[in-house]
Amino acid sequence: MRRILVGIKRVIDYNVRIRVRPDGSGVVTDGVKMSINPFDEIALEEALRIKERGDADEVVAVGLGPDDTQQQLRTALAMGADRAILVRTDLAVEPPVVARVMLKLIQTESPIMVILGKQAIDDDCNQVGQMLAAIWNRPQATCASKVVIEGGKARVTREVDAGLETIEVDLPAVLTADLRLNEPRYVKLPDIMKAKKKPLDITDLATIGVEATPRLKILKYEPPQQRQKGVIVKDAAELVAALRQKGLV
Amino acid sequence: MNRILIVAEHAGGMLNAAVAKCVSCAASVPDAEITIAVFAADGAAVAQAAASIMGVARVLLVDHAANEPALAAVLAPQVARLAEGHSHVFGPSTTFGKDLMPRVAALLDAAHVSDVMSVESAQRFRRPVYAGNAIVTVEAAAGEPIVATVRVASYQPAAQGGSAKIESVKLDLAPPTHTRFVSVSAARSDRPDLQTASRVVSGGRALGSVENFALIQGLADRIGAAIGASRAAVDAGYAPNELQVGQTGKIIAPELYIAIGISGAIQHLTGIKDARTIVAINKDAEAPIFEVADYGLVGDLFALIPEIEKNL
Incomplete structure (x- = not known):
């Protein structure tokens, strides 16, 4: 069975305006809409397309987080994942822990590929895929914007500072999805109904044998420094004069 | 003494401007001794440029045909090897650094801090989360190795005029062959580079x-x-x-x-x-x-x- 594992993280929806709690202990999450991390949605979409092209047989969505992560995994199943696994924990998990959990699952699932989002839009770390590839001792292709599978290899185009880089990796490998890899499909109502019948296995960190000991203590959250609101100039001449006065043009 | 290793990003024989910013960040760690590591096919010119950044104590040059173009899977084991004896390993939070440094952190089993925007102490850093809508202060345990990417927009480049010693290093490591560079489409133009333009x-x-x-x-x-x-x-x-x-x-x-x-x-x-x-x-x-x-x-x-x- 040619299997693809996809990581699904539950995060505050990207449209929510983030507010830091007054006591600095975190950001406000009460009554806030939660969603699949957008990059994970792209990762899942890519896995589904690879399967639809006949280059894989099964797509497994993996979540790590609180019980409510089932909601995001159900959405993943509605999008088309064949089954889902929730590794339950109420602890805040750091990227190395996520990587070790994925490695444990790799050992039982033997995937040809793991596709993750390039970063989560909450902690903005951009670490898990690279860490997983390291401890799995397999190739990584991060920030993917195009993936072609052929003969046990993946040819991946990556978004890099210089432009687009193409690399070839032997499978199995870890891929991370960038924005322009694809546009995730919309979930239709019948798919949501069907998703309710798909298997969603629930386990927890202790059962799979991974400790969530944090490496970094979070001391406090602060709101960012705000920029002062400037002035509205009346026309192009006034703008250029102001910039000239500051020596900017 | 905090011994900080900085991984140099470079292309076409030119040192990336982000490296001098990493030096500024490293120099803000108390009691820092800064080493720059250059991994290249033929990195003499890049090493020379790195050595001329003020505040750099030495430059380690690792020449190997497999080191260019840079691939994280090829470089990470070499960085991890050179990191021995260092308290911190820094890289720029460019696509190069973001690809490489977490792989290094995992190999070293180190704490990893992404996008350092300020250094509060040798173990304590501030970094943006939620697209910069919140700033967290994080702290690693004392004595634990730290790998970090430096948010280059938060730092000015360190000045020129240094003259660090350059040492050639041979690492006895067979580079992995499971990852191969194919091509890069670099739309080079005469215009200033977006990341460093004023x-x-x-x-x-x-x-x-x-x-x-x-x-x-x-x-x-x-x-x-x-x-x-x-x-x-x-x-x-x-x-x-x-x-x-x-x-x-x-x-x-x-x-x-x-x-x-x-x-x-x-x-x-x-x-x-x-x-x-x-x-x-x-x-x-x-x-x-x-x-x-x-x-x-x-x-x-x-x-x-x-x-x-x-x-x-």
Whole structure:
């Protein structure tokens, strides 16, 4: 069975305006809409397309987080994942822990590929895929914007500072999805109904044998420094004069 | 003594400007001794450039045919080997550093801090989360190795004029062959580089077409600026992906940033909040970009760009 594992993280929806709690202990999450991390949605979409092209047989969505992560995994199943696994924990998990959990699952699932989002839009770390590839001792292709599978290899185009880089990796490998890899499909109502019948296995960190000991203590959250609101100039001449006065043009 | 190893990013024999910014960050760690590691095929010139950054104690040059073009899977084991005896390993938070450093951190089983924007102590750092809408202070346990990427927009480059000793190092490691470089499409131009330019002119969806996006290029050329773009403009195909500014694109800190036809989504603003002066030109007076702009000009960009050029 040619299997693809996809990581699904539950995060505050990207449209929510983030507010830091007054006591600095975190950001406000009460009554806030939660969603699949957008990059994970792209990762899942890519896995589904690879399967639809006949280059894989099964797509497994993996979540790590609180019980409510089932909601995001159900959405993943509605999008088309064949089954889902929730590794339950109420602890805040750091990227190395996520990587070790994925490695444990790799050992039982033997995937040809793991596709993750390039970063989560909450902690903005951009670490898990690279860490997983390291401890799995397999190739990584991060920030993917195009993936072609052929003969046990993946040819991946990556978004890099210089432009687009193409690399070839032997499978199995870890891929991370960038924005322009694809546009995730919309979930239709019948798919949501069907998703309710798909298997969603629930386990927890202790059962799979991974400790969530944090490496970094979070001391406090602060709101960012705000920029002062400037002035509205009346026309192009006034703008250029102001910039000239500051020596900017 | 904090012994800090910085991984040099380079291409075409040129040291990336982000490296001197990493040196500034490393120098703000108390009692720091800074080493730069250059992994290259033939890195003499790059090592020389690294050695001339003030504050650098030594440069380690690891020449190997497999080291160029840089691949994280090839470099990470070498960085991990050189990291022995160091308290910190830093790299720039460019696509190069973001690809490489977490792999290094995992090999070293080190604590990993992404996007360091300030150093509070040898173990304590501040970094942005939620697209810069919150800043966290994190602390690693004393004595634990730390791997970090440096948010380059938060630092000025360290000065030139140093003369660090360069040592050639041979590492007895067989590079992995499971990852192979194929090609890179580098749209090299005569324009300044977006990440390091002192002036940037960016265009948004309001430009409406590739042809109209040339207006941005015209203005940029007039003032010697680099070109940027919003995600919407890149998604619409008006500009290539490497010009995207924002949370998932480039985080920049130019002296002057001119946003034209960009409404100012939070994800875009996070990429420009360190710019010294922000100018916004938009026909919608309510656009969020005006909340952060030092100078706002409300009106039709197609009329205003030629007028600005006329006044220059």
